[in-house]
Amino acid sequence: MSLDPNQPEEEDPMASDSSVQTSEPRPAAPAGSAHDATIDLTGVLHEQARAAESASSVVFDVAGLSVYYGAFQAVRDVTLSIAWNEITAFIGPSGCGKTTVLRCFNRMNDLIETARVEGSLRYHGVDLYDPKVNPVEVRRRIGMVFQKPNPFPKSIFDNVAYGPRLSGVRSRAELEDVVEEALRSAALWDEVKDRLKRSALGLSGGQQQRLCIARAIAVKPEVILMDEPCSALDPVATLRIEQLMQELKADYTIIIVTHNMQQAARVSDRTAFFTVDVDTSTGDRTGELIEYDRTERIFSQPADTRTEDYVTGRFG
């Protein structure tokens, strides 16, 4: 596993070298924007190779994104791109704004009255915060799985059928097909096929979370946002979800917020490291993106010393 603590030690001269070059708080450029001159050479080569094979693979293009709650700036100037059919992990200490940023991707922050977003967040080139964009439409294409499993107090079938019913599917046969397909994709079908009419609340925590994933899949989104999906689960259930994410990667783009670094290292292709910047005069805590790169680089030879301190456990 790339989390091996020896690896960064070996590459130490390189790591410190690149951290000089990228000392400004801008993240290393992700796929599709390899022209950013400040990233180190190996990175550029690597990214160019990636860009060549998937030039049109950018799902989200985020530039200068800041989130405010009233006058308080919760997240400052985030710039990154999310690649198609990859798992992107957001890691960082508590209060670093990783969940806040995640909730921008399906406009969940709209629900907080005082929340305000600046900068641009483009989904296939369309600004999600354009006044003409309907947030309901956004959320049908960009699904979300929450920290705490939140099945509705309905039957298992009705939980999964909830989304398709919203989009107007009425035929029982069609619903049954969609529900079975979604439950199969979420690796839950075999466990629940005989009790689809039973309450979803009778499932275990891990099953409930997979049900929530099935429920999200049933609306056929392109992207699934996961907000610490395993934080309420035991290790076995966590492993099931992680395996599931690997299977889902073929069809979906996944962004996962996690405070479990091992999980990020295990499941993700790319990792964005956020941290919190405390204003010494006002005490305001503002989250910012420190570094964004391929996961193995973040965990083996991070460009920024703050990233290195975090992933090696020196800061936490």
Next chain:
Amino acid sequence: MQTIADPEAGPERSALSATNGSVPDTAFRVLALASGLLVLVILALIAITTTQKAWPVLSKHQLDYFFSTDWRPNEQHFGILGFVWGTVVASTIGIVLAVPTSIGIALFATEVAPRRMRRTITTVMDLLASVPSVVFGLVGFLVLKPRLQNWYQALGRWCEGIPILHNVFGTGSSGTSLLTAGIVLAIMITPIITSVTREVFDTVPRNDKEGALALGATRSEMITGVVLPHSSGGMAGAVMLGLGRAKGETIAVTLLIGGVSNPQITVNILGPGDAMPSAIARNLQEASGDFRAALIGLGVTLFVITMLINLASRRIVGVFDQRLKGAS
């Protein structure tokens, strides 16, 4: 110093503190048990004493007392069905008007209104809930009644000749009627139902609501799909609370229901009638003997009806919750 050094002091002290801890604990348990039993004792005493006072009439008329609409105190004949009818109709009108209004206000206050407005609505509703019922009665009598009288006459004329409607909205109203009482009851119980439903809606987990919205539900789909099902039990409780208040409401209904001396079962809600509590309040002072017993019997009947409705609603809520959670 000496006690700390003394090896026997340790166990002795812990033994002492154990008794100290259990005395208040036992006292608390006894007190709690006594308070719990007191509720049952009071309930039983109310039932026994009132039934006892009403017994002469109940034993004389038997079922006729409950199922006859013949109420002629001068001839010593007492049938209360007309009063039961008046209470049921006025309360039902009150509930039918108040429940949708209350749910609407509560949804607005919890899901739609901007935060600052929410607090204002809540405060105003809580203030309204604390207005004494006689004030509502006076407002109904002085403000509503004269206006309603004209509207009732227009409505009655308009419905003439239309089947069913001309029965429900009959003519010849003076403004005091079952409908007027129902309307004022609705105004009175709306703040109560609103207040309770609003609190129930507030308990719907944010997580559940976000779950629906994240699946692409609009706000109204989220409300019908998550908020209302989650709140069904609490809403039923709120309606029961409102119904209880409506059935027992005396003074406002007395002023507005018309107060006929021998109410009949009629579907004409524009006509006058009388309700059980109003009849008691209006007559108890001059009543004696069997008349007095018959009035107390009205109270007993109201008490029993209330209990039956509460039991039934509890059953309904239970069944509904089961079905909702898919555990059938």
